[in-house]
Amino acid sequence: MPDSKVAWNDEELAGLADVLDTVERHPEIDRQPAVPGTQGPSLNPVLREGLARRDLTAVFDAVGERVKGLLRQDVPFYQVVQILHDVTDPLYKALGADYGRDLARVLRAIQAFSKFKDQASIRAGEVFAAQRAQLVEEEQRKIIRELSTPVIPVWDGILVMPLVGLVDSSRAKQMMEHLLNRISLLGSRIVILDVTGVPSVDSAVADHFIRTTRAARLVGARSIIVGISPQVAQAMVRLGVSLEGVETYGDLHSGLQRALSLLGYTVTREPQ
Amino acid sequence: MNIPVLQIERFLIVSVQGELKDNDVTALQQNLLERLRRTEAAGVLIDLTAVEVVDSYMGRLLRDTAAMIRLMGVPTVVVGLRPAVAVTLVELGLDLPGIHTDLNLERGLTWLRTQMR
Known part of the structure; x- marks a missing residue:
């Protein structure tokens, strides 16, 4: 003083x-x-x-x-x-x-x-x-907050939100608000939550994933969760958290393919 | 406040403006269901763009109204939920399961058309 x-x-x-x-x-x-x-x-x-x-x-x-x-x-x-x-x-x-x-x-x-x-x-x-x-x-x-919750428009109508590190309640809330605002601003139809970088979840965080997907649906976007690690999968089942109604894929690649096909895009490669 | 029920093509459209009182809502439910029968509408769209706050009462009401419409065999879509409103509904556990939701009027109408086939 x-x-x-x-x-x-x-x-x-x-x-x-x-x-x-x-x-x-x-x-x-x-x-x-x-x-x-x-x-x-x-x-x-x-x-x-x-x-x-x-x-x-x-x-x-x-x-x-x-x-x-x-x-x-x-x-x-x-x-x-x-x-x-x-x-x-x-x-x-x-x-x-x-x-x-x-x-x-x-x-x-x-x-x-x-x-x-x-x-x-x-x-x-x-x-x-x-x-x-x-x-x-x-x-x-x-x-730091903004860096930790980036929302990336990877394609017309498709948002990717990679989550890295530990997610606590305040960050989870922040993340949800940020995501919803982006969806409503860009009119996105599909949100891919990439949890590859999340090492573990507790019931509060798992609950938050579900809330996020529900809120996203209310503003008109469908959610796909990708990159659930073995540890996270085990934890979620043990916690009794069900991601019913939410599509999950092993990695971002498959999730993105699914999102593109949901929107009617086909990706082709021209013969060289 | 009397909430008008508009008709576009074969769809009934309700645009909720601002705060709803208990009487308004029951009147709306009644009005909407009567209109449904009379007009043989093919779908109902409820637009909440102008609604900035919801409470549990309004959330329940919305859910119930949609459920009633569905019982009458007509698809319902709720559009224009603001992010803050969406968060509130989820937190109240009133996230309208089984009811289609979409970003805005245009997309809601597009969805209703696909339901007619």
């Missing part, structure tokens, strides 16, 4: 209080640069409260939330940080105007703001990194 417990001593807190006073006295400082639609409610009250309680945790949490919101609106990270840095120049000018006679006080305020800016930037960086990591992970998961 971000280290928001960085200690702030009395000097720094007093400096920050002066900064806040100045910001509130000069509304032009707080005017955020033109990133449309990103201006949230002012964080000044949160800062005021934090100063009163001598604990800035909530302040940096609020900064983090604000950054999260901005990133979610697709504001680039450099612009997010820029918002904070844009305040610096007008603030220093205003501090000079307010406390110019008391250089020690100006310096104290500048040091406090500098520390504040550093910590806010660090928090922004942490939020950015976390969000980026999450994004990458989601993206990867999506790609």
